[in-house]
Structure formats: C-alpha cells, structure tokens
Amino acid sequence: MTTGTILIALLALAVVGYFLGRGRAVASAGGDVRRLHSLPRFYGLNVALTTLIPALAVLAVGLLALPIWTDLRVGAAIGPSLAGGDAGRQSLLIAQADRLAEGLEGADANVAAIAALDDGALAGAFADAGIAVREGTDPSILRAALARVGTQETGSWMLVLLVGLAGVVGALVALRASGPAFRARNAVERAILGVLILASTIAIVTTAGIVLSMLFETINFLRAYPAADFFFGTVWNPRFSGDSQLGLLPLLWGTMYVSLVALIVAVPVGLLAAIYMSEYAGPRVRAVAKPLLEILAGIPTIVYGLFALVTVGPLLRDWFAQPLGLGNSASSVMTAGLVMGVMLIPFVSSLSDDVINAVPQSMRDGSLGLGATKSETIRQVVVPAALPGIVGSILLAASRAIGETMIVVLGAGAAAQMDLNPFEAMTTITVKIVSQLVGDNDFNSPETLVAFALGLTLFVMTLALNVLALWIVRRYREQYE
Amino acid sequence: MSDIAASPPAAGEGRKTSLLRETDRVRKRNAAERRFELYGMAAVGIGLLALAFLLLSILGNGLSSFRQTFVDVPVALDPVAIEEAEASVVKTSRYRDIIEGAFVSALEARGLLEGIDPEEAAGIISEEAPAQFRDYVRANPEAVGRPGEFTFLVNGRIDGFFKGRVTFESAELDGNVTPAQLRLAERLAGAGLIDTRFNWAFFTAPDASGQRPEAAGLGVAILGSAYMMLVVLFLALPIGVAASIYLEEFAPRNRFTDIIEVNISNLAAVPSIVFGILGLAIFINFAGLPQSAPIVGGLVLTLMTLPTIIIATRSALKAVPPSIRDAALGVGASKLQSVFHHVLPLAAPGILTGTILGLAQALGETAPLLLIGMVAFVGEYPDAPPEGLFDPATALPVQVYNWTQKADPAFVERASGAIIVLLAFLVVMNAIAILLRRRFERRW
Amino acid sequence: MNDMRITERAVDLSETKISARNVQVFYGDTHAIKDVSVDIADKTVTAFIGPSGCGKSTFLRCINRMNDTIDTARVTGDILIDGEDIYDRRVDPVQLRAKVGMVFQKPNPFPKSIYDNVAYGPRIHGLARNKVELDEIVERSLRRGAIWDEVKDRLDAPGTGLSGGQQQRLCIARAVATEPEILLMDEPCSALDPIATAQVEELIDELRRNYSVVIVTHSMQQAARVSQKTAFFHLGHLVEYGETGQIFTTPRDPRTESYITGRIG
Structure with a gap:
C-alpha cells in the first residue's frame, strides 16, 4: 500500500466523519440548529480534523521510523564480524543486500517461504526466483536482503493498521463530543491556528535542515581529511584514486577575487545610479530607467552565465588579455567579475535608493539653505548620513557575490590557483561544490564530502555578512524613525 | 551675551559682490555639480547599456534556433527492406541505409551528384533521420509499399552553413563537414529541396545527444x-x-x-x-x-x-x-x-x-x-x-x-x-x- | 504675556533690504501665494503671522529660492534684494543662499561633529583660507549663536547629541557662519520647550544688529515679543503689513482683528 493510497483512504474517512459529525450534532439539537453552540459545519469539521491530525502524525512518524528500523534489522542480519569493523566494507555489504532485496521485490518472491529455508538452500532459492547471486556470497547477506523485504512488508502493514486505528479512534472521540454544548468552532479554530503555527515554523526547520545536513557530512569529511589541511591547504587537486589535496585557500582566493571585481563594478555604478535616480532624474526618466535597471535583477543567473561564456569572455580575451599578453583564457576572474558586477548593479542601487530616501528631507534643506549645491549636499551630507545603510547594502551585495554560482561556473573557469592576474582562469567555492557533487561519485569519499564542508564554509560566510548587514541597516533605520 | 557686540560683522570681500555676477568659485562649484550629475547619468547609462548588450547578445545568438534547415527526400517504403531492417539488431543503421539509398538516387536523377561521392552526399542528412523514419513506419504500417515524400533534418553543420555559422573556410578545418557537402547543400537549396523554416520541434522535442544538436529540443x-x-x-x-x-x-x-x-x-x-x-x-x-x-x-x-x-x-x-x-x-x-x-x-x-x-x-x-x-x-x-x-x-x-x-x-x-x-x-x-x-x- | 515691550521699542527708519512685487506662487494647480508685495527693512526683525496654510512659509522660502528644490513649484513676480532681482536668470541660487541664510522649523543638524556642522558653510563657500581662520569663524559663529559656552569643550561631539534648543541654536550658528545679510527663520521655536524658546528669542533680538531677520511664526505672542514689523497672511494674501505695535493694537483689516482676537486661525 503506497503512501498515496493511505492518504486517499484517510481523506475519505475524514469526509465520512464530517457528515457523521454534522448529522449527529444536528440530531442532538433535535433538528433546531440554533440550539447548537456553533454552526453545524464546525461539528463536521471538528470530526474530520480529529480524524486526520492524529492519523497524519502517526503516518509521518511511521514513515520516518520505518527506514531506520529496516536499516537496523539489515545491519543486525549482516553482523559486524563480516566486515571486520571496516565502515566502508560494511556499507558495501549493505548496498549488496539492498540490491538483492530490490530483486526480491521485483520478482514478487515468497519471502516468508525463502526465509524459512536453511542457510545452504538460500542461494538456490534466490536463483529460482530469478535473482543472480554472486558466487560465494555470505548467507548472512541473503538473510539481510530477506530481512529488508520482510521488515518493509510487515512495517508497512503495521503502519496502515496504526494509521487507521488513530483515524477511527479520533473520529469516534470527536463524534461522542458532538452535542449542543460542545464548542465546536473554538476547537476547529484551535486546530487551524495550530496548522498556521506549524507552517510558520518551516523557516526554522529549513535552517536547521541546512545546518544539520551540512554539519554531519562535514564532520564525516573532517574525520577522513585533516581539518588543518582543508582550511590552510594551498593546493586543490582532487583525485579519484584517493590521496587528494583539498585545500580551501585557492578557492577562497578565487571567490574573494571575483567578488571584489564584481563589487568594484557594482558599487560605484549602483550607488551613482541610485543617487541620480533619487536626486536628479525627473519623474519621466525615473519611470523609464528604474524599471529597466530592475530588469537586470530579474534576469536568471544562468543568463548572465551564458553571456559571460559566449560574449564577454571571448571579448575580453581578444581585446584585452591577448593584446596585453596577460593570457589567453576566455574564462577569467575578469569575465566572471564584470558580469557579476552587472548583475549586482540593481541590487546595490535599489538598496541604496531605499537608504538614501530614508535620509530626512530636512537634512537636505539644511544644506541647500546654506548655499550648498546639490552635489555638495549629496556628497557631504546625504551620503555620510546614509553611510551605515549603504555599507549594509554593500555587505548584502558581497554576500550575494560570494554565493553566486552559475556566473562563475560558466565564466570563471575551473582551475584552482592563486594568481594576481585577473585575466587568468580561477575557481570559486561554489564552482567546486557543483563539480564535486555533480556526476557519479562515491558518496563516502572525501572528494565528495568536501563539497559539504565547502557548503558549510559558504553558508557561514554569507550568514555572517547577512546578519551584520541586516543589523547595520536596522540600526540605521531606527535612527531616523 | 556680550560676546556678540564685541565682534562686528566681518565684512568680507564677497559681501559686496552683486548677485548677478557669478563668482569664480561659484562657477567652479557649478562645474563640479554638472560633472557629478554627469557621473550619475553615466552610471545609469552603463546599467542600461549592459542590459541592452546582454539582451542583444542573447537574441543575436539564439533567435536562429527557432528556425531549422530541412531536406526533402522521396523514399519508397519497400516492404522487404523494412522487414529486413526490423529484423536486424541495429535497426536504425538499416533504416539509414534505406534513406541514404533513396537520397542518393534522387540526387542522381536530378544530376546533382557531381563532384561528391554518394557516402559524403548522404552525410548531410541528420543522424536523427532514421529514428524519425522508423517512427513514421511503425505509426503508419498501411503506408508501407507506397512511395513517400519525407522531410528530414539536415546535419547541424549544414544547418549552421545556412545560418552563417559554418563557412567554406571553416569546413576545410572541420572533420564533421566537407566543402563538397556545403556545395551540394547550396545546389539543393537552389533546387528547392533544402530550405530553412520555423522549427516547432525545438519547443517539443526532447534533448538529443552531442552528435545531433539539430534534433535537440526543449x-x-x-x-x-x-x-x-x-x-x-x-x-x-x-x-x-x-x-x-x-x-x-x-x-x-x-x-x-x-x-x-x-x-x-x-x-x-x-x-x-x-x-x-x-x-x-x-x-x-x-x-x-x-x-x-x-x-x-x-x-x-x-x-x-x-x-x-x-x-x-x-x-x-x-x-x-x-x-x-x-x-x-x-x-x-x-x-x-x-x-x-x-x-x-x-x-x-x-x-x-x-x-x-x-x-x-x-x-x-x-x-x-x-x-x-x-x-x-x-x-x-x-x-x-x-x-x-x-x-x-x-x-x-x-x-x-x-x-x-x-x-x-x-x-x-x-x-x-x-x-x-x-x-x-x-x-x-x-x-x-x-x-x-x-x-x-x-x-x- | 508681557506686551509692554512693544511700545518701548523704537523702530529705526532704515533702508529697504528686500522688496517683493506682485509675487505669485503655484504648487502644481494650487495657487499658494496671491499677488504679494512687501518691503522688508534692513536690521529689523519682520514677523510673518497667519493661520496654518496661509502661505507665510511658502513666501519665506521664495526669498532664498528654496522653492526651486520642489519640482512642481512655480514663482512669478519680482523679489529684489539690494535692488537685484533674485529670480533673474543670471542669479545662481547657490550664491543667493549664501547671502540669505535659513533656519528651519525642526532643528536639523547634520550627522557630523558640532565643529563640522558650523564649518560646513564656510568650507563650501571657501570663506576661510586656512585652519586658523576656519577656527575663528566657527568660534565667532557659535558665540553669535549663543551656544559657544555650552559646546566649546566638545566641538568634536556629534551635533545630533545636543538637546533640542541647543540643536536649534547650533543651526542658527551654522546659518550665521556663511556671513549672510538676511536670516530667514521658519517657525524656529515650534519644536522647542519654553526655556529654549526664550533663549532663541533673545538670540533673535540680538541678531537684529547685524542682519535683516524674517521670522515665520504661528505664535502671535512670539511675533509681538521679537519683531518690529509684522505681516499678516491669510489664504495666500498679504492682508496687512505694518509696525508690530500697530498691527497688534489697532489692526486696520477686520480679518487681522479676527485673527488677533482669536476668532480665526
């Protein structure tokens, strides 16, 4: 029975419950709905909800617990002695058992009958079911496969039973309560409020999910690879044969360099554009130019990536890098940085625009009233007054630049090196996360796990920048409120 | 507040100047003002220019993908050949033989085959054609035994030739296309057998392998x-x-x-x-x-x-x-x-x-x-x-x-x-x- | 209030500093100032009074062309300062505003140090040749703003950290620092408590020795206390203009009388 079927059955039960509850409430009031505390439909809803909520909770817990329980049973069936305590070998054995279990399910074999056989007859029974078993496979592996299938089967039936039980019990309890004195509306509203609260906690759950998923794998990685070599290593050279060098510093350097170029482009242009829009441009220019600039922010980053790869990269190589003798790579820090800078222009300008508009008009009047020109007012009064907010928006832009992926994947190159020449290809943290996780890699090798450590590093860096920026901006806003 | 009386207003030189004459300093400051405004305009301009450049570059590179070059080939659906093809292990390769045979004989009949060997000539048809042909045959078994007129995709390089991406010079250096094929394509286009038209398949077809860019769709x-x-x-x-x-x-x-x-x-x-x-x-x-x-x-x-x-x-x-x-x-x-x-x-x-x-x-x-x-x-x-x-x-x-x-x-x-x-x-x-x-x- | 002071104060017959003729101001479609003509004397305090929305602040902002900063505002008519039309095409508002200082309703010190607040004007107008001269200007202005004694030990402290009354006196000192000939004050005491108000009013009276001061106020008592001449605005019209004593004791126009006696406004 699939989860989908269970859900549909539960919904059907809830609908039945709704009508029963509604009918019972009306009947208990002798047909006069005015004697009820709440409208009849609330009684129905109350029954439906008390059917669904406990049953869904049981289902959720069951679905989480079932694979864990199965894994335990499989692990127990194989036993620790076979792998000799080697974690890698253990996981291989489990994978073998899993494949056999899939075969059993596919062949629709009579698992209980096979499980009753002796160890010696097991392999033959597998072969009869049409599942190829490698010569010399330990019977405990076969037992493990059988345990997996068996546990899954019993587990899912138990789950169906439990869920059904929870639903029916819930419905009965609610039905019993459906009388004129019962405050059905309040009960329903409490349940709805609970759902609302649950929905709002999803942000916390997501953050926890992000942190935990990366933290566990990072710990695994740091067990297999020394932390000092990761954080302070200057060479990035992953090898499939193992013995890789996975130093963070070249990636960090590339990330910082590309971000720096991007900010050098985006900050002055974005800031000046914001100033021009808010202080100089007439309403008509503003009405046209502002949305046009904001289009830049709505364009997906893959578009910028392609632009870097196809247009900007070759252009920079043919017109700058090669004539100047600075290299002949189309992918370079400059390519990625310039394009990323363009992407960040609207980001900086719209944030700065908000910040500049928050500077009170009386400040401008004070300066103009003293005979300052507009630009003197802007440079010496408005910008200094808005500085914290501007710094905040630059930090947000920096965090955006550090975390940007597609532009650097397509524009910066894949060579991990620490070089000063901006026309050289360099690589960033995000590029390496993609290259280590895309493709078929062994999930327990340090070469793959390093991606999680890189992800965590990236997350911590951007989080720090974001928190700092938000704090600065908030402090700044309070100053003028 | 006795301080005030002590200091009479310092009558600077500036005070006697007329409002109607701009002082040098004000002139300089106003120039700075205009410069600053210009910087702002330039910044907005840079942003808009970047946007225009980005969009134009994407449009310039991509609009041609909505059109694709096709070649018309008359293929007789010979029941024997088709049965043989279905019976073989690599079916598409047999279908390819059928198409190529039909194409070459059609070229011969029109006298377009001079200066190019038949194998080379057949190369201008896309690798996708056999699969397309087979799908048609399987969907319309009643058509077998009758002559048919088919429209196949041409090879990506030939398509590129009609879109200006491939030239005779680049073909010289390219292992996937020869100048002779390009000349043949030109002749076919002249004869009305090859033309470029709107390509619906780009929006509906699935992706295709690296050798068949002409067939790849979204x-x-x-x-x-x-x-x-x-x-x-x-x-x-x-x-x-x-x-x-x-x-x-x-x-x-x-x-x-x-x-x-x-x-x-x-x-x-x-x-x-x-x-x-x-x-x-x-x-x-x-x-x-x-x-x-x-x-x-x-x-x-x-x-x-x-x-x-x-x-x-x-x-x-x-x-x-x-x-x-x-x-x-x-x-x-x-x-x-x-x-x-x-x-x-x-x-x-x-x-x-x-x-x-x-x-x-x-x-x-x-x-x-x-x-x-x-x-x-x-x-x-x-x-x-x-x-x-x-x-x-x-x-x-x-x-x-x-x-x-x-x-x-x-x-x-x-x-x-x-x-x-x-x-x-x-x-x-x-x-x-x-x-x-x-x-x-x-x-x- | 102690209105006895009005009669004590003799009004000097001095030359006209500002002369406005047929001034009209429009904000978009609204006709904010209707045909105002007035002569404002040098070395006097002139008060503009009237109910809110009567146009007194708008007219004040015409005198240093602050209305230029509002896109929809349009000014017609002539305003002459020392006989020169300030709306002449050749006049740069920047140069004009150095000559016509302004103090605003809400104290608006810049988020800079006290010193930099006062030095701001002299710096942009290039009034000091070196640091010593600038120091002198700052001290002189702060003294003239009657705030020197309170801040002389903390010139590097931010101007925004001062109390409301101190901030307003700092703003007056800042306006004085550019050595203007005219000081415009737009309800300078409306955001201040009574003690700070008294200090600022005393200061205004002293500023009269060096400047032509025009003050907008909605407090009739304040107009009576600090000004020699008073102009009463109503619905964009200049209803009556004359000696402060005369306006408050024997108004000629019934509207002025209604306002002064508290029936309108």
Missing part, C-alpha cells in the same frame, strides 16, 4: 519546469500564506516569533546552491526520493520561494487597514473568521502578485537543480502528474547549462534559444503580476 525541460512550478505553487502558496497569517495576525511578540522572523530574512539571503546541498542531503540521500525528479526540484524551490512569498503576503496583509478587522470583530466574528472572511480576500491580489514573482524567480533558478541530478540527459517525457513528478526530467535553465557543456558550437545557439524561451516565460509572468497590481491596487 520539450522535456519545459515539462520539467512546469511540473516544478506546480509543486512550488501547491506547496509554497498555502504554507507561505498560512505562515504569514500567523506571523502577521496572531503571533505574539516573543522569542519564538523573533527567531522565526530572523530565520525568514536570513533564508531569503542564503545562496541558492546551499539549498541544492540541502535537497541532496535531505530529500535524496535521507528521504530516498529519486534523483532528477521534478518533485525534488519542486521541494527545493519551494523552500527557496517561501521567504519571498511570506514577505509579499505579510506586506499585503499589513496593507489591509485595521478598521476592516475591527468591523468584522464588532459583529461578533471570531478573530480567525475576520481574517479568513475579510482580510485575506482583500489581500489576495497582493499575495497573488508576490506568488507569481516568487514563481518567476524559482523558474530561473539553476544551481540547486544541478546538485539534485537534473543535469542528467533525459530523452523521454515524464508521465502526467502525479506519477510524472517522480520521473526524471530536466528544467529550462538546467537545459541551458547542459547545452553550454557540449562541444558542438550548434549547442550555443540552442542554449541562447532556450534562454529566449525562458525569458519569454518570465516576461509573461512579470507582466501578469504587474497587470494584477495595476488592476487591483487599492489605497486606503
């Missing part, structure tokens, strides 16, 4: 993206609205809600690739959902879109004046009823606008999808939802990335074309959002 990618948008819409909208209602209308100001608020604003700024890692670790490795599936992509994009939707919904709720709530409460509605009956309908246009913008943002997202395996080559359409949500698919932006990783330059054209399609979707979505806002904008 069908699976568009479907995959649509499925993911469906998942995002069905998950992010209700969850986002529910969360916003709680935070805006019910939540007390305490530590718990503070933590939620901080989390939401931080999630909005977490790099998208981190969500990809989350999806890989939680949805695929832990929950065991299939790789490359729209359901996983949809879940990841839902988490990414939630902050956008929550922020938009909350500001829409905030814009509904308290008097509406008071009026509902005043006639005895419960707090929940006042929200669901009155506040939510009034905030609906704002919520919808925010949702569409969130979807538009999700539609263009690439990086997280790379990590959950959507880069894989998918040659088959996914089933209809809900089962189809678990089938492998790609997505529009990922398809673009995929094509950029291929060696054949014809794929650059395809990638740019795919971007035009993606941008067209975004323009439509944003236009709807703007229209909604204009239509329903209300000021209290």
Whole structure:
C-alpha cells in the first residue's frame, strides 16, 4: 500500500466523519440548529480534523521510523564480524543486500517461504526466483536482503493498521463530543491556528535542515581529511584514486577575487545610479530607467552565465588579455567579475535608493539653505548620513557575490590557483561544490564530502555578512524613525 | 551675551559682490555639480547599456534556433527492406541505409551528384533521420509499399552553413563537414529541396545527444519546469500564506516569533546552491526520493520561494487597514473568521502578485537543480502528474547549462534559444503580476 | 504675556533690504501665494503671522529660492534684494543662499561633529583660507549663536547629541557662519520647550544688529515679543503689513482683528 493510497483512504474517512459529525450534532439539537453552540459545519469539521491530525502524525512518524528500523534489522542480519569493523566494507555489504532485496521485490518472491529455508538452500532459492547471486556470497547477506523485504512488508502493514486505528479512534472521540454544548468552532479554530503555527515554523526547520545536513557530512569529511589541511591547504587537486589535496585557500582566493571585481563594478555604478535616480532624474526618466535597471535583477543567473561564456569572455580575451599578453583564457576572474558586477548593479542601487530616501528631507534643506549645491549636499551630507545603510547594502551585495554560482561556473573557469592576474582562469567555492557533487561519485569519499564542508564554509560566510548587514541597516533605520 | 557686540560683522570681500555676477568659485562649484550629475547619468547609462548588450547578445545568438534547415527526400517504403531492417539488431543503421539509398538516387536523377561521392552526399542528412523514419513506419504500417515524400533534418553543420555559422573556410578545418557537402547543400537549396523554416520541434522535442544538436529540443525541460512550478505553487502558496497569517495576525511578540522572523530574512539571503546541498542531503540521500525528479526540484524551490512569498503576503496583509478587522470583530466574528472572511480576500491580489514573482524567480533558478541530478540527459517525457513528478526530467535553465557543456558550437545557439524561451516565460509572468497590481491596487 | 515691550521699542527708519512685487506662487494647480508685495527693512526683525496654510512659509522660502528644490513649484513676480532681482536668470541660487541664510522649523543638524556642522558653510563657500581662520569663524559663529559656552569643550561631539534648543541654536550658528545679510527663520521655536524658546528669542533680538531677520511664526505672542514689523497672511494674501505695535493694537483689516482676537486661525 503506497503512501498515496493511505492518504486517499484517510481523506475519505475524514469526509465520512464530517457528515457523521454534522448529522449527529444536528440530531442532538433535535433538528433546531440554533440550539447548537456553533454552526453545524464546525461539528463536521471538528470530526474530520480529529480524524486526520492524529492519523497524519502517526503516518509521518511511521514513515520516518520505518527506514531506520529496516536499516537496523539489515545491519543486525549482516553482523559486524563480516566486515571486520571496516565502515566502508560494511556499507558495501549493505548496498549488496539492498540490491538483492530490490530483486526480491521485483520478482514478487515468497519471502516468508525463502526465509524459512536453511542457510545452504538460500542461494538456490534466490536463483529460482530469478535473482543472480554472486558466487560465494555470505548467507548472512541473503538473510539481510530477506530481512529488508520482510521488515518493509510487515512495517508497512503495521503502519496502515496504526494509521487507521488513530483515524477511527479520533473520529469516534470527536463524534461522542458532538452535542449542543460542545464548542465546536473554538476547537476547529484551535486546530487551524495550530496548522498556521506549524507552517510558520518551516523557516526554522529549513535552517536547521541546512545546518544539520551540512554539519554531519562535514564532520564525516573532517574525520577522513585533516581539518588543518582543508582550511590552510594551498593546493586543490582532487583525485579519484584517493590521496587528494583539498585545500580551501585557492578557492577562497578565487571567490574573494571575483567578488571584489564584481563589487568594484557594482558599487560605484549602483550607488551613482541610485543617487541620480533619487536626486536628479525627473519623474519621466525615473519611470523609464528604474524599471529597466530592475530588469537586470530579474534576469536568471544562468543568463548572465551564458553571456559571460559566449560574449564577454571571448571579448575580453581578444581585446584585452591577448593584446596585453596577460593570457589567453576566455574564462577569467575578469569575465566572471564584470558580469557579476552587472548583475549586482540593481541590487546595490535599489538598496541604496531605499537608504538614501530614508535620509530626512530636512537634512537636505539644511544644506541647500546654506548655499550648498546639490552635489555638495549629496556628497557631504546625504551620503555620510546614509553611510551605515549603504555599507549594509554593500555587505548584502558581497554576500550575494560570494554565493553566486552559475556566473562563475560558466565564466570563471575551473582551475584552482592563486594568481594576481585577473585575466587568468580561477575557481570559486561554489564552482567546486557543483563539480564535486555533480556526476557519479562515491558518496563516502572525501572528494565528495568536501563539497559539504565547502557548503558549510559558504553558508557561514554569507550568514555572517547577512546578519551584520541586516543589523547595520536596522540600526540605521531606527535612527531616523 | 556680550560676546556678540564685541565682534562686528566681518565684512568680507564677497559681501559686496552683486548677485548677478557669478563668482569664480561659484562657477567652479557649478562645474563640479554638472560633472557629478554627469557621473550619475553615466552610471545609469552603463546599467542600461549592459542590459541592452546582454539582451542583444542573447537574441543575436539564439533567435536562429527557432528556425531549422530541412531536406526533402522521396523514399519508397519497400516492404522487404523494412522487414529486413526490423529484423536486424541495429535497426536504425538499416533504416539509414534505406534513406541514404533513396537520397542518393534522387540526387542522381536530378544530376546533382557531381563532384561528391554518394557516402559524403548522404552525410548531410541528420543522424536523427532514421529514428524519425522508423517512427513514421511503425505509426503508419498501411503506408508501407507506397512511395513517400519525407522531410528530414539536415546535419547541424549544414544547418549552421545556412545560418552563417559554418563557412567554406571553416569546413576545410572541420572533420564533421566537407566543402563538397556545403556545395551540394547550396545546389539543393537552389533546387528547392533544402530550405530553412520555423522549427516547432525545438519547443517539443526532447534533448538529443552531442552528435545531433539539430534534433535537440526543449520539450522535456519545459515539462520539467512546469511540473516544478506546480509543486512550488501547491506547496509554497498555502504554507507561505498560512505562515504569514500567523506571523502577521496572531503571533505574539516573543522569542519564538523573533527567531522565526530572523530565520525568514536570513533564508531569503542564503545562496541558492546551499539549498541544492540541502535537497541532496535531505530529500535524496535521507528521504530516498529519486534523483532528477521534478518533485525534488519542486521541494527545493519551494523552500527557496517561501521567504519571498511570506514577505509579499505579510506586506499585503499589513496593507489591509485595521478598521476592516475591527468591523468584522464588532459583529461578533471570531478573530480567525475576520481574517479568513475579510482580510485575506482583500489581500489576495497582493499575495497573488508576490506568488507569481516568487514563481518567476524559482523558474530561473539553476544551481540547486544541478546538485539534485537534473543535469542528467533525459530523452523521454515524464508521465502526467502525479506519477510524472517522480520521473526524471530536466528544467529550462538546467537545459541551458547542459547545452553550454557540449562541444558542438550548434549547442550555443540552442542554449541562447532556450534562454529566449525562458525569458519569454518570465516576461509573461512579470507582466501578469504587474497587470494584477495595476488592476487591483487599492489605497486606503 | 508681557506686551509692554512693544511700545518701548523704537523702530529705526532704515533702508529697504528686500522688496517683493506682485509675487505669485503655484504648487502644481494650487495657487499658494496671491499677488504679494512687501518691503522688508534692513536690521529689523519682520514677523510673518497667519493661520496654518496661509502661505507665510511658502513666501519665506521664495526669498532664498528654496522653492526651486520642489519640482512642481512655480514663482512669478519680482523679489529684489539690494535692488537685484533674485529670480533673474543670471542669479545662481547657490550664491543667493549664501547671502540669505535659513533656519528651519525642526532643528536639523547634520550627522557630523558640532565643529563640522558650523564649518560646513564656510568650507563650501571657501570663506576661510586656512585652519586658523576656519577656527575663528566657527568660534565667532557659535558665540553669535549663543551656544559657544555650552559646546566649546566638545566641538568634536556629534551635533545630533545636543538637546533640542541647543540643536536649534547650533543651526542658527551654522546659518550665521556663511556671513549672510538676511536670516530667514521658519517657525524656529515650534519644536522647542519654553526655556529654549526664550533663549532663541533673545538670540533673535540680538541678531537684529547685524542682519535683516524674517521670522515665520504661528505664535502671535512670539511675533509681538521679537519683531518690529509684522505681516499678516491669510489664504495666500498679504492682508496687512505694518509696525508690530500697530498691527497688534489697532489692526486696520477686520480679518487681522479676527485673527488677533482669536476668532480665526
């Protein structure tokens, strides 16, 4: 029975419950709905909800617990002695058992009958079911496969039973309560409020999910690879044969360099554009130019990536890098940085625009009233007054630049090196996360796990920048409120 | 205040000057003023120029992908040959022989085969043609035994020749095409057998392998993206609205809600690739959902879109004046009823606008999808939802990335074309959002 | 209030500093100032009174062309300062505003140090050749703003950290630092408490020795206390203009009388 079927059955039960509850409430009031505390439909809803909520909770817990329980049973069936305590070998054995279990399910074999056989007859029974078993496979592996299938089967039936039980019990309890004195509306509203609260906690759950998923794998990685070599290593050279060098510093350097170029482009242009829009441009220019600039922010980053790869990269190589003798790579820090800078222009300008508009008009009047020109007012009064907010928006832009992926994947190159020449290809943290996780890699090798450590590093860096920026901006806003 | 009397007004030289004459200093300051304004204009100009350059470059590279070159070949559907082909192990290679034979004899009949050997001449037909031919034969068994007129794709290089990407000089250096083939193509075009026309298959066909750029299409990618948008819409909208209602209308100001608020604003700024890692670790490795599936992509994009939707919904709720709530409460509605009956309908246009913008943002997202395996080559359409949500698919932006990783330059054209399609979707979505806002904008 | 002071104060017959003729101001479609003509004397305090929205602040902002900063504002008619039309095409508002200082309703010190607040004007207008001269200007201005003794030990402290009354006197010192000939004050005491108000009023009376001061106020008592001449505005019209004593004791126009006796406004 699939989860989908269970859900549909539960919904059907809830609908039945709704009508029963509604009918019972009306009947208990002798047909006069005015004697009820709440409208009849609330009684129905109350029954439906008390059917669904406990049953869904049981289902959720069951679905989480079932694979864990199965894994335990499989692990127990194989036993620790076979792998000799080697974690890698253990996981291989489990994978073998899993494949056999899939075969059993596919062949629709009579698992209980096979499980009753002796160890010696097991392999033959597998072969009869049409599942190829490698010569010399330990019977405990076969037992493990059988345990997996068996546990899954019993587990899912138990789950169906439990869920059904929870639903029916819930419905009965609610039905019993459906009388004129019962405050059905309040009960329903409490349940709805609970759902609302649950929905709002999803942000916390997501953050926890992000942190935990990366933290566990990072710990695994740091067990297999020394932390000092990761954080302070200057060479990035992953090898499939193992013995890789996975130093963070070249990636960090590339990330910082590309971000720096991007900010050098985006900050002055974005800031000046914001100033021009808010202080100089007439309403008509503003009405046209502002949305046009904001289009830049709505364009997906893959578009910028392609632009870097196809247009900007070759252009920079043919017109700058090669004539100047600075290299002949189309992918370079400059390519990625310039394009990323363009992407960040609207980001900086719209944030700065908000910040500049928050500077009170009386400040401008004070300066103009003293005979300052507009630009003197802007440079010496408005910008200094808005500085914290501007710094905040630059930090947000920096965090955006550090975390940007597609532009650097397509524009910066894949060579991990620490070089000063901006026309050289360099690589960033995000590029390496993609290259280590895309493709078929062994999930327990340090070469793959390093991606999680890189992800965590990236997350911590951007989080720090974001928190700092938000704090600065908030402090700044309070100053003028 | 005796100080004041002590210091008479310092009558500087400046004081006697007339207002009507600009002093040197003021002239200099005004020049600086004009310069500063110019810098501002230049900055806006740079931004707009970059936008124009970006769009023109994409359009210039990609518009040609909507057109494709085809060749007309009369093929007699000989029952014996077809039976033989069906019986062989490598069926397409036999079908290829049939097509090539028919093509070469058609060329001979028209006297177009001079200066090129038949094998070479047949090379201008796409590798995709046998499969296309076989599909036709299997779909129309009654046509076997009759002569037929077929329109096949030509090889990507020949297509490139008609689009100006391939020239006689580049063909000299190219192992995949010869100048003789190009000359033949020219002659065929002159005879009206080859022409370039609008290519619907670009929007409907699935992706094709690296040797057949001419056959690659966006069908699976568009479907995959649509499925993911469906998942995002069905998950992010209700969850986002529910969360916003709680935070805006019910939540007390305490530590718990503070933590939620901080989390939401931080999630909005977490790099998208981190969500990809989350999806890989939680949805695929832990929950065991299939790789490359729209359901996983949809879940990841839902988490990414939630902050956008929550922020938009909350500001829409905030814009509904308290008097509406008071009026509902005043006639005895419960707090929940006042929200669901009155506040939510009034905030609906704002919520919808925010949702569409969130979807538009999700539609263009690439990086997280790379990590959950959507880069894989998918040659088959996914089933209809809900089962189809678990089938492998790609997505529009990922398809673009995929094509950029291929060696054949014809794929650059395809990638740019795919971007035009993606941008067209975004323009439509944003236009709807703007229209909604204009239509329903209300000021209290 | 102690209105006895009005009669004590002799009004010097001095030359005209500002002369306005047929001034009209429009904000978009609104006609804010209707045909106002007035002569304002040098070395006097002139008060503009009237109910809110009567146009007194708008007219004040015409005198240093602050209305130029509002896109929709349009000014016609002539305003002459020392016989020169300030709306002449050749006149640069920047140069004009150095000559016509302004103090605003809400104290608006820049988020800079006290010293930099006062030095701002002299710096942009290039009034000091070196640091010593600038120090002198700052001290002189702060003394003239009657705030020197309170801040001389903390010139590096931010101007925004001062109390409301101190901030307003700092703003007056800042306006004085550019050595203007005219000081415009737009309800300078409306955001201040009574003690700070008294200090600023005392200061205004002393500023009269060096400047032509025009003050907008909605407090009739304040107009009576600090000004020698008073102009009463109503609905964009200049209703009556004359000696402060005369306006308050024997108004000629019934509208002025209604306002002064508290029936309108």
